[in-house]
Amino acid sequence: MSVFSSHWNSQGEQAQARRAATLERIAAWRALEARAADASARAKPQFDKRGQLLPRERVALLLDPGAPWLPLCTLAGYLQDRRDPAKSVPGGGMLAGIGFIEGVRCMVVASDSGIEAGAIQERGLDKILRVQEIALQNRLPFIHLVESAGANLMRYRVEGFVHGGSLFRNLARHSAAGLPVVTVQHGSGTAGGAYMPGLSDIVIMVRGRSRAFLAGPPLLKAATGEIATEEELGGAEMHTGVSGLGEYLAENDRQALGMARAVIRGFSESNRPVALDTSARAAMNSEALEPHFGADDLLGLMPPHHREPVDMREVMARIVDGSDLLEFKPLYGAPTLCVQARIGGHRVGIISNNGPIDVAGANKATHFIQWMCQLGHPIVYLQNTTGYMVGKDSEQGGMIKHGSKMIQAVTNATVPQLTIQCGASFGAGNYGMCGRGYAPRFLFSWPGAKTAVMGGEQAARTMQIVTEAGLARKGLTPDPAESQAQYEQIVAMFEAQADAFYTSGLLLDDGVIDPRDTRAVLRFCLDTIAEGAAREVRPMQFGVARM
Template sequence: MSFQSSFNPHSEQAQQRREAMLARIAQLRALEDRAAQASAKSKPVFDKRGQLLPRERIGLLLDPGAPFLPLCSLAGFLQDCKDPEKSVPGGGVVAGIGFINGVRCMVVASDSGIEAGAIQPRGLEKILRVQAIALEQKLPFVHLVESAGANLTKYQVEGFVLGGALFRNLARLSAAGLPVITVQHGSGTAGGAYMPGLSDVVIMVRGRSRAFLAGPPLLMAATGEVATEEELGGAEMHTGVSGLGEYLAEDDREALGIARQVLGQLDWLSRAPTPAPPPLHEADDLLALMPPHHREPVDMREVLLRITDASDILEFKPLYGAATVCAQARIGGHAVGLISNNGPIDVAGANKATHFIQWMCQLGHPLIYLQNTTGYMVGKESEQAGMIKHGSKMIQAVTNATVPQITIQCGASFGAGNYGMCGRGYAPRFLFSWPNARTAVMGGEQAARTMRIVAEAGLARKGIAPDALQMQAQFDQIVHVFESQADAFYTSGLVLDDGVIDPRDTRAVLSFCLDTCAEAAARQPRPMQFGVARM
């Protein structure tokens, strides 16, 4: 018997939830616009130099009308700057998956309109993340470079040391048979010079491209030698003398046109999208389904009906471990297994999920996790029933699953439930959050209550009466810390997801990611023992 929707999108509760979700989406869009506007302030300078802004470059590079999936757009939010009204997200990098001359590619651009494209700490994490996605999904890596390099005013030695992985990943991509193509729009100094140095094809712009290990000031300070930027690392020198560049363009537009030609010659056309019947229920309902907090129950099967082809789902063991929802369906024509939560994960739910994950691996169907759980069930009865060992079996299954796994954090993601539902630490192919999502080891009030009990017990052992005002102040502080760090925008700023999405876009995002995974499975690059060396 199939599940029938009983959700009333016109109820007062639904309307309140809808307004709360729309407010969060408006905040998300404002933050994304903040980064674009901050970059656009440099437009007069770019116009004077005859250059395009980073987002204009991406717009010209990509196929008109083709889908583009932005990644990690909130990276860095509330990290360097703690003021939510002034913090500029993005990490100084624009990244996403799009189509260039019909080829699905990972596209990364220095946001050189902000701090001259200097790499920010979370921007480095963002680049490393999208490189990992490109490697796993067998995507060509297209890099639009114009960067002042590391921001020396915010220098941290760990950023320098760990930043080496950026160049290691370029070598790994090339060795895996995945083309690394760089358009050098501006400067690349010191470590930044290794971006074109570790690329398979480099396109440079006359009069604008620069790539050198030491610029004129550092060269003068280190050796006393005097040289111009063009002599050290200009586009004409590198395309005509050093051989670092393959193509010399007259301006940004021509450089991007050459990049499109290079991609078109790969003969890596993507498969045509599979026609799929839309859901029977409106995606707009997803705005009104989820409460702004995790205290109200939600039947996640209602979500499933609004993201699956023809709203046709086949529930797996619906009467056993009912708080854990497992179902088979299709999304964008792809057969998938879906796992979600209508409450904590109990012993039966953990066993059911383990069985289902292994069943999907046998079928070869990707797994979609829709997180909305306060974690694994606790209590005497649960412990005696073996919650630890059964929860561990589920985590084992998630860890060792042989099919692509994609996670959407729809609501609560607390405790080990984050692990068992394929959180970031379990390397899903993609992980996105809804604006209302909350991620924490536990709820703020629960954490504060636990700490109060522990503190009061400690004082009692010493024969000291607790100070009510002091205990309340500590309680409030703990709640604030937990709640502020659990917020989806904060965790996205830490690059703990691949971006925050509008719930209404969930089906489109999942379809795009499933297409990407299917294309990766079908693609057979020619791996080598080495990356393409520059000659």
């Protein structure tokens, strides 16, 4: 390997203009996250009156102080409720992330019961299914802080009810895989929500606050005419003393979270992050030299409109150990970059783009992916591509078949793959660079990233040409005003949907990240993957059944 020699002037006028645009996007993203936190915090008077902690307070008390925390899918649902963008509250009605509890790396999910009483939102369901998938893939214990009004019947959709069954199926799979599922029932869990504690290995309930029943008093009366109190049907004392649904009875939220920490403290050593060999960890840390260039430079590298060229080696040099890069076939398929490096001591292959993926680039990437699989090194994709090369020469050169080989290699890779959408992610380039449809272990977006089948102007001009050709066949001439209006409408539609905040709202990534945090996020994810692979689990035919 050799230390990269940077030619980027981070103090230049171009870099400073890009930096300002990126900081503006970061501020907008942080404001959206703050909007969700503020909306939840407005319920504090009611929570205080009930002697409860707010959801974010619960998560903070559960986690080890000062330990790393990787929030996931914080923009889930943004703009998906068809509200005014200024009023759309992201988050999907829940908090989720990977953090440490008593030294154990865990997936933590908490109902954001300060918003709509924690009712499960449409994208909230997608969010919990995604983080369950991450937890299963990476062998993480699943810790659930539940206080939810269940499905919002005013927004009932039958597909949400049907797909919601996957949530409970995943809990059963998790337990059967030998990965503990622990639930703290802070409040209500009705109907399907009652199966959250029902499918957990350990359940902690709070006296006077926890509720779990298949039918609450109103539904019970409507269905059978029977009249019963909430405590009789599903209170914490009943479930810990009569039904056996709960193992532990706490007096308040704070004590319940302390009990959860005690339960997790009792996990076997095989479920702890020290599962990585100590000597191997020490060797990795000794080799994890900081990059020679500051992470702050990443703010000014990526142009906001993706029409200006970017040397993605400059990005790599600011996220890999010691800025050491070993470039694979540097003279062949040059616009496609394939590099070996280390991140946090982990050996990785990195694939990125300095332009469209041409025939040579697709072949190079295919070779490199197979080489990384042979070595057993995870692959990191830094997306910045307008797609596969088009044109007569490209088509005659076999772009389709060579691009397909690359997609086959991505699909069938035997090593973990991680994706960062840094800039453009257009056309089949999204596929060949391991977009969401190719199930990378983790996928994050920079605030200025764009995802689309093509650029808005390309799409609009394409439709103009098609429309003009259709009118010409009929002997008609297009109206310039109508043509321009159509053009602007298509551009606006594509630009709105390509925006990173919109795509993140659709759960097309695992969250937006600050470019400066890219190295830390990748290192955290690579640690998570390595620990999961090393963790000893004891799978069973079935999950732990409630007794």
